[in-house]
Amino acid sequence: MTLSAEAIAATHPAHDYFVDVYERAEALLERAFTEIEQRDLLASGITPSQAAQITLSATLGLQQLWLWDGRRDPVVDLEAVLGSLVISSF
Template identity: 45%
Template sequence: MGVIFSPEADNLTTMAGPRGEYSKSVERRAEILEAAFTTFAKSGYTASSVNEIARSVGMTQTGVVHHFAGKLALLQAVLEQRDTRAELLLDGRRGRDFLASLVEISRTQESLRGVVQLYTILSAEATDPDHPAHDYFVARFERIAAAVTLAFEEVGAADGLRDGVDPRRAALLTLATTEGLELLWLNSLEVDMAEDIRRLINSLLIEPI
């Protein structure tokens, strides 16, 4: 995963002090991040949401963004936590099991509307090569595409793909469909993200998941 902001960059002063102070700062960051994830999942990103995060951890808004070197770093940290939670569902899974887990990940997004909205807005802005989050999203898409490609390759090695299905193209199609369905869902179109992803994946496999 690409990293733009060094987690330690805003803690240099603390690191120079006693180990106890550094440990306290790390714990504080974790507390802020958990509060941010919960708040963004519920409300999305607004100016008031940062104030809500600050209140929930007993800090000022300035204190919150100080721990993450600015608002953009906080947003990225929340998105990275979203990816980490999704990857827990994929841990140790290969081939068909990996692809089935993608369906479950899409299902979990239904309870994280604010975070999905945050991701969609920031990823669109980051298509600008000069955007500070550009490299992060490029690396993220490449990493996900590679992992899904490998899963399709593993299914193909077991003769589980339909004729003419190329694992790389299948992975990109799956990723593009997931991104598109999230955008339609955010705009209140009647889609079932999990089941629509399942249908797409099944259209590429001999035996459905």
């Protein structure tokens, strides 16, 4: 977490690495949410791009909270986030 925070500065040696990682993660998630949208399972009013950004942001934030307090369960919390973005098919 410290390295990724320090690498926010464009002059940091790891900056380009983290830009690439987050761009690829977001693109992968956007493709997944596009498929979900094509099946009419994406929540109303949410675009695949928004869902990807929300999911990536939640994942990173929950990871940081878990590092501060290992009693947290980021999987359960992420499932809640995804449950608000994807309509259940059951």
